[in-house]
Amino acid sequence: MRQTHTGTQKPLPSRPDQRLSSPSTARNIEPIVAVMRQTMPADGEAVELASGTGEHCVRFAAEFPSVTWTPTDVDAQRLDSIRAWIKGSGLSNFNPPMALNAEQPDWPFAHSSMDAAVVVNLLHLVSQDVAVKLFAGVANVLRPGGQWFLYGPFTRGGEFVSEGDRAFHQQLVSQDPAIGYKDTATVTNWASTHGLTVAACHNMPANNLMFVLKKAG
Numbered sequence: 001m002r003q004t005h006t007g008t009q010k011p012l013p014s015r016p017d018q019r020l021s022s023p024s025t026a027r028n029i030e031p032i033v034a035v036m037r038q039t040m041p042a043d044g045e046a047v048e049l050a051s052g053t054g055e056h057c058v059r060f061a062a063e064f065p066s067v068t069w070t071p072t073d074v075d076a077q078r079l080d081s082i083r084a085w086i087k088g089s090g091l092s093n094f095n096p097p098m099a100l101n102a103e104q105p106d107w108p109f110a111h112s113s114m115d116a117a118v119v120v121n122l123l124h125l126v127s128q129d130v131a132v133k134l135f136a137g138v139a140n141v142l143r144p145g146g147q148w149f150l151y152g153p154f155t156r157g158g159e160f161v162s163e164g165d166r167a168f169h170q171q172l173v174s175q176d177p178a179i180g181y182k183d184t185a186t187v188t189n190w191a192s193t194h195g196l197t198v199a200a201c202h203n204m205p206a207n208n209l210m211f212v213l214k215k216a217g
Contacts, residue, residue: 019088020053020081024121028205029059032120032151035202035210039147040064044115047072047141049102049134050122054082058089060118067116068093070109072100102126102134109141117141117148123187124153124169127178132190139194139215148196148213151204155183161207187211 043066048057051071061069071082071094082097098108117138123131138148153165160166160181169181188198191213200212 017084017088018080019084020078022053022055025053025055028120028151028208029056031204032056032149032210033059033063035204035212036060036118036149037063039199039212040149041067041115041147043067045070045113046116046118047109047114048118048120049100049138050074050119051082051097052078052120054078054085054097056118056120057082057094058085058091061086061091061093062089065091065093068095070095071097073097074099074101102137103130107137107141111140112143112146114141115143115146117146118151119148120151122152123150123182124172125179127176128182128186129178131182135190135194135196139196142196142215144215144217146215147199148211148215150187150211150213152208153181153206154187154209155181157185158183165207184209 046060046064046067047070048060049072051057051073054071057069057071061067073079073082079097079099086094086097100107119134119138122134126134142148153168160169165181173180184201191198195216196213197216198211199214202210202212204210
């Protein structure tokens with residue numbers, strides 16, 4: 001079975017305390033949080049899938065302190081990094097980070113147990129088969145009315161927004177023909193198939209998009 005990517009493609013430099021750092025986080029975290037502020041529940045439970053270094057989840061926890069966050073990842077080194085970032089943050093609104101591969105049939109969360117889910121920069125790094133399983137998993141764990149904030153690069157109507165996006169997609173496909181950009185129409189179809197609707201789709205910096213998907217109530 002192909003290991004699910006975690007949102008970062010190359011090993012990242014580690015600090016002595018095991019915290020990894022991704023340059024893209026500094027570029028995208030504030031625009032992501034700005035969108036989340038518009039509709040994020042005031043309290044409840046939230047899960048971040050493929051948390052990577054842990055930097056995003058710590059920022060989310062600081063921004064939404066009445067929400068309890070559960071970060072996840074498939075990679076042991078990244079789970080260590082997530083734990084280190086949480087420890088360094090001094091924040092207490094976390095559940096312990098959990099090992100989770102989106103391909104596994106049974107996620108370690110109860111049905112309809114989450115008020116929100118977040119996925120940043122993952123869909124273009126996994127196959128369509130894994131992406132479909134991700135949609136099924138998120139739809140299962142969200143409560144009715146729960147929201148999924150889905151961020152990343154996408155094609156629109158089968159077209160790339162820029163030559164830079166086309167080149168990045170081709171680079172990904174050269175590494176693994178099964179992965180690469182997904183289309184906005186495909187996302188909408190997958191959402192509908194799994195009982196989710198597109199509540200909003202925001203244009204983000206660097207030609208990215210952020211979908212806000214909502215589970216039917």
